[in-house]
Amino acid sequence: MQMPFNQNSLVKDIVNIFPQSSDLFKKNRLDFCCGGNRPLSDAAIEQNLDVPALMNELEELYKKHNGKAENMEVWTESDSEELIEHIKNKYHRELEEELKMLSPYVTKVAKVHGDRHEELLEVYELFYELKKELLEHTAKEEAAVFPLLLQLEAEEDEKRAEMVAEIKALEKEHDHAGSILKQLREITGGFNPPIDACGTYRLVYKRLEALESHTFMHVHLENNILFPRYIA
Incomplete structure (x- = not known):
């Protein structure tokens, strides 16, 4: 490339x-x-x-x-085990890495520029709320929900009611994460930094916007492709 x-x-x-x-x-x-x-x-x-x-x-x-854009058709045709591994490797691992790397930039910009740009203090609070939410969410998926999904592939119906409840809970968490991202976009004016923003300030906005895109695709794979297989 x-x-x-x-x-x-x-x-x-x-x-x-x-x-x-x-x-x-x-x-x-x-x-x-x-x-x-x-x-x-x-x-x-x-x-x-x-x-x-x-x-x-x-x-x-x-x-x-910067690999090729996600091919949704591939995953609609794949089995659940393959799709889950893709979600874990492509979205969970990359999310963990990006949240870790972005954190010090968000903190620095809030400390250095927060007195003149108060919205950065709210960006700081929302980012760390989002970080906590997403890390707990993905950990729960990998430790409990994904194994249960795969178990249902082999054992029909016995745990389906439990699984539907788990999926509904995950979808609510997705909605909450989406709400935080919406607030971040509104507070930052669509991730557009002010004229006097330094390079790090601009970097934070660019990476927050990329995080939004990554999270939306992640949620799409789960809400619209993986989960309907179990609650249809």
């Missing part, structure tokens, strides 16, 4: 195109915020980094986060 940037691209432009690159830059102490207005190669050389090696890492990260 061809990356839409190279070692001569400005660091800030790379982060704007591919927000997850900020994690790699942060790890390597490359300033993508105030010092992002220079080519990646220059910034890397200043930190005594191997530019080709850095580009290889960046390419692997880009491939990981």
Whole structure:
């Protein structure tokens, strides 16, 4: 997959195109915020980094986060075990990683800019509420609900009433997560940062918007493809 940037691209432009690159830059102490207005190669050389090696890492990260769009038809035709494994590997694991990596950025922006942009304090509260909700939700799915779904594949009807109740509870949790995301979108004006926003501020909004998209697709696979198989 061809990356839409190279070692001569400005660091800030790379982060704007591919927000997850900020994690790699942060790890390597490359300033993508105030010092992002220079080519990646220059910034890397200043930190005594191997530019080709850095580009290889960046390419692997880009491939990981920017694969082909989800093909829903594939999953409507798949069996439940395969679909559940896909949800766990594609959505649960990536969600856990993104929530972990995004947390310090949300905290930093709220602390640094919250006095002038009070909406960031609410963004902070909502983000951590969403994080807690989603992590508890996915843990419950993997520990209890998904195994029960697969058990029903082999043992008809005995636990179906219990399963329907579990699914309804999960759908309510999905609704709550969606409500939090809606509030985040409203508070941030559609994830549009103000004119005076720094690079990290803008990064947080971009990644929150990506998190919204990722979560909506995750919920779609469960609510509209997986769960109806058991409550129809």
